[in-house]
Amino acid sequence: MAAPSPYFRVSWLLPWLLTPYVFAAEHPGAIVYKKLCAECHGDRGQGVEDEYDEPLTGEKSIEALAKYIDRTMPEDDPEKTTAEDAKLVAAYMHDAFYSPAAQARLNPPKKELSRLTIDQFRNSVMDVIGRFRMGPGFDRPINAEQGLKAFYRGVELPKPGEKAVDTTPKNGIKAKRPNKTIEKVEPVISFHWGPDSPDKAVLEAEQFQNRFEGSVVARETGVYEFAVKSENGFRLWINDTAEGDALIDGWVSAGPQVREEKKSIYLVGGRAYYLRLEHFKFKEKSASIELWWKPPHGIKELIPAHAMRTDRPRELMIVNTEFPADDSSGGYARGTTISKAWDQAVTDAAIATAEHIVENLGELAQTKAGATDRGEKLRKFANTFVEAAFRRPLSDDLKQLFVESHFASAKSPETAVKRVVLLALKSPQFLYPNLQQGETPDDFEIASRLALTLWDSVPDKKLAQAATSGKLKTRDQIKAEAQRMLLDPRTKAKLHGFFHHWLELERAEGASKDPKIFPDFTPELIADLRESLLQFIDEVVWSEKSDYRELLQADYLLMNERLGKFYGHPVTGEAFQRVGFDPKQRAGVVTHPYLLAALAYTKQSSPIHRGVFLTRNIVGMSLKPPQKAVVFEDSHFNPKLTMREKISELTRSGACMSCHSMINPLGFSLENFDAVGRWRTKDNNKPVNAVSEFTTHEGKLVRLTGPRDIVNYVAANPGGHRAFIRHLFHHLIKQDPTAYGPKVLDDLQKSFAANGCSIQKLILEIATLASEVKSFQTASPP
Template sequence: MMAAIVGGLVIPSASAVCADDSRGQGLFKERCASCHGEKGEGVHDEFANPLIGDRSLNELSKYIDDTMPKDEADSMNAEDSAAVAAYIYDAFYSPTAQFRNQPARVELARLTVRQYRHALIDVISDFRGRNDFSDERGLKADYGEFLKPRVGDRPENKIEPGIDHVFNPPKDEKPLTEEELKEAKKNPMKDRRPGDSFRAKWRGAIIIPADGEYEFIAETENGVKVFVNDSRTPIIDAAVRSGNETVFRGSSALLGGRSYFLNVEFNKSKAEKSASIVLKWKRPGQVAEPIPTRFLSPQEPPERLVISSSFPPDDRSMGYERGNAVSREWDDATTSAAFEAADWIAKRRFQLANTRAESDDRTDKVKAFSRRFVERVFRRPLSDEEAALYVERQFAESRDDETAVKRVVLLALKSPWFLYREPGRDATDPHAVASRISFTLWDAGPDDQLRQAAAKGELKSREQVQKQVNRMLKDHRADAKLASFFEQWLKLDRMGELSKDARRFPEFTPELVSDLRTSLELFVDEVVRSDASDFRSLFTSNELYANGRIARFYGLDLPEDAPFQKVAVTNEPRIGLLSHPYMLAGFAYHDESSPIHRGVFIARTVLGRMLKQPPVAVAPIAPDLHAGMTTRERVLLQTKPEMCMSCHGMINSLGFSLEHFDAVGRYRQKEHDRPVDSSGNYLTTRGDEVKFADVRGLSEFLANGPESSAALTSQLFHFAVKQPVRAYGADQPDRLHAGFVEGKYSIRRLLGDIAVTAALDQPAEPAAPVAAN
């Protein structure tokens, strides 16, 4: 029998495996099936998990030879183990076998929570105008209402980088000199006399990077109103101050990839002896800070519909959000959201219909708006019968147009045509194609240009679809979609509030943690939005975004008050995402590093490897119990048992590559006065061994090896399309990955390729959604 020897283990050749397949099957039935099931499906109280995975055949053979059968590992020789491994691998273990035995198919899916909210906000934006923000930054400052100008002409209105002004009254009341007059005109909030009263306004937009609850904070000893996404009702109303309060707060739920109206009205009375104002915000997961200029725009957008109704979380058991289950809680949430939207729209029906309450034709215009609204919500034109049901009948049976609009909105938003992704539609229907494109790129319905292309039959060929995709990738909503993907991919949404042992790391403050989060976001954003959008740069860059606070803590050469800027790190092996301080601190314990947490992230997320859940929860060995041991030695001791090493043989070695960085991500050469050992190795899915001395070697492999880029390809597909990639063809992961490589690892191009695939490649017949209890 022809065979090869790999690592001391005899592996039969392909021809030998084929010839000896019945032997492997016989050995499996005789020695393995009682614990693993006749078809590897698992046996309760023995090995309940099915025999599926992503190990190479060589790795699987070695694992079986070392550990199986249970408690009788020596009862099979290397050739027996190899024969069993070959049978298992081909019959049900490998990804190819898994797809053959249980083909993936597209599931009929409802909208996810994100899709529901983003779809509705864009429907209303179609009627009010998107007024997307340009590259100009800052807010329009209006100083036209100074009541007692003591410094010559009225101050000039201009674009301000932010709202952070302090009034410092002079010690005397002498007239201002010519130079002081010039300076006062440049900075109108400075050098006012204590007895003066004045007002100022700042208007424009706040640019929201990601979905979430945003808290706005105005710090002033004077009067202030702050309006966000609503020009009539302020979220902070302290125009008339009482008591000594100087900090005022208000919150608003906002969706990423869009700008929202912002207006700040400030006033100082004669009785107030000083004047100052700072406008801050608190982003999800971060501390309060003055709003950076990059999130301010002088362009004023219209009010947007942001649904605040609470929804149950979507299923993420497959690693991405899916709308695969319908529960009573979800149904109740959609009803609550529909009532919220109906009230909001009915109050603004005349604006949305471009008419006035006193106009003679207002009912006709409101009715026309209602039909267009339903068409936007259904993401297709209405038939005459549908128009009669959803619009004409509601107006005929309502006492007034306000009630009619509410009924139209409620009926439309509770319809399966809105709540489900193109139910019962021909996959080649141009409007269904348009919806698949827009939801993949934006998590929302088609815009006017895409709808027009569908109506004209211009979404039939790949070239036609690619043209629309290229246009839509330039939209800020595509940026927001990618930002949301990387937030999940990097597990930022699960980091929580990072805190460390205050005795060991007293300077690791919430403010520093927030700065580190900003540093990581700036780095990822720069890579993704760059012209190259090169995935490999995430692992190979030796530059770190830092400000003065980060520089002081991590020993970088910057002034203490330095703003965020890129700093080249050359004096330590810090490179790319894996050794970014925020990631290192996030995947670590309160006071010690954690090779296991770091290794699991690299294995499961970056490399896309399948890892079984540990059979039991095991607390880490306390450092005090083995005071002389390094973290590496303690981890090896704890995971030494055979049942652990099936996964930890991979996990530990990957995590050890980052042992030069402690619990807060600071570089160290020694631990307990002993040199840190950050070497490791990794056995690829092809059976090749990769060795590395530290994170630099590992990052080089991740940047250029096929596993990490292939993993990202499937992960981005799942996140964007909300369906299994193999449902679009068993070879679809390989085809998309080949295109990713050919496109020089451009992340944005990959998202575009995914959108084209989702739009035009015909999947298997969809499965029905799951009804949850």
């Protein structure tokens, strides 16, 4: 038989030759990876239980990844990997599973189906009820004027045999005639009547009654302790206008001695609460009144002027039910877990809310008991309540299910309202605002997303009206509405939460120092440090430029007299003021003493804590959890060593250096700061060495001589920008940015740079993007 022609042989092989990858050689990097890496990291970098659980993903370039692998892998013997091997493995990993593009290809991002977080639940309930109340904080902004309105009223008592012509019914005492009431605004309530009395007539009166009224502003959510000091009678109302519901009731004087009465109340941050303080003197030889508080994470102090306003808002409904903590395993709080405890907490909160509404139905539904139109008004109230909770008008079916059926079956309209409230607050329409209505969001969905992003709440009346009028269809319309919402105190409160998370301030709240070494590092000083940091952040974020880079590069601190004395920069007065420093010594939040003290031990600095924080939160590089936690025991080291020398010895093994090659250089660059954030040039009587070299995302070496080199690198580097953007996105949206598209971070980073690194404009960009984007596939429910 004749041999096949060459043409036949080629034509027979041609389909196979044209079939991709049939004869493609295995990537040479894959061969090295299988040999040296797969045992610990998995065949596709997915991780191996009890070895290295975390998946191999990140944003390093191939060059940077190769240098890292060459220097640290495999952990048990880095010498096994040559520089050429490392390059091959890096190229293979980057394309196969490591890079964001590879991850997007292997694991298409999905938005997680999530319930309301605790903050979102509380804010939403408060604002749904607020739809039915008028006044400052609801249909108009809180007045910016600081302090409380004061009303001083002296009364001349009748002499024996004289007829009384005036009666003060609150205390039952008859007077001869009332003196003129004096009205003014007081910045702080702290009075001891004497020569500086507001009016001579008040001073000379045997009896006088004073009233201070307005609102108190809660900057953050938590428990606030209020206290009143006086030897006279007094009553204090917080967030309650009912005469018999005073938070503190000391109306009956116990004698000539000054006494203090105090009571705590839970308040939601970003809100102003009604405050009224009444003070009554009757024949006592002296008179005084002081109003104090202890805010969350603060110290007991006279309530400062900046925390009080002259406006008198209506009562706010506060859900103070205890909820199980939200899941923060992804690095930010999100509503992705459900438990019996959570379901019970929602039920308890819904019952408390329903009871509050029924007790206040006259005010909320604008109706009186026995009115002929009461049933109609309660039905209208119920319908509007459900629409506000669901963030959109009700369809006929939903209206029948959630409203009409209850009014048809309940014994009374009041009972129907209670059932409607309970059902609405337990419904998936309220608890799961991310349930999609369609592929493309309509105006009501956009309004809901805006409110959740900026306020952790439901749309207010203006936003709901914009949705109803179809005025949320274009990007400009959405951004204009977001711009209005940005200036609301609720946005500022949410941003406080972000910085609390980003800067890990919970560490500082539990920090303590050795009192023998730092006797002047008192709770009062710590509270001043916290206030200094928060005021600095507010000044930068809400300035016209709102420049993120100033957060990192500012060469000044805000200090008062106590801080100035402790940190060696004299300041006069209790007000916080800018104090300039040598730029090499201070660099924004990175070197703020409140943060430095939090990231330190009780007696000395901690390069590891500071280095981990800088690596993850500021520079934006990922770190794997250590396979085995190593506790720093100072007694195990030669007492003549510096802290840098001790940490270098502790982390010198190959297994440690896989991460500490990043952590240590950053931590060492802050060694000029002691355990309370004071500048030093010596550690353990040796000169401080803060010089080191840091390998960047791109694999380049940056020489660090101190904090200024770190912040200058981050402020100018896209990698640092992306870290900040990702943290902010997580806090605002409660989702991963990649779920909104593979280029979201790139686009946000470019607009961030183009807008001069404006934090305010970045917030608007994130809110607008998340509001208008089409629906993505949602992950399975928790």
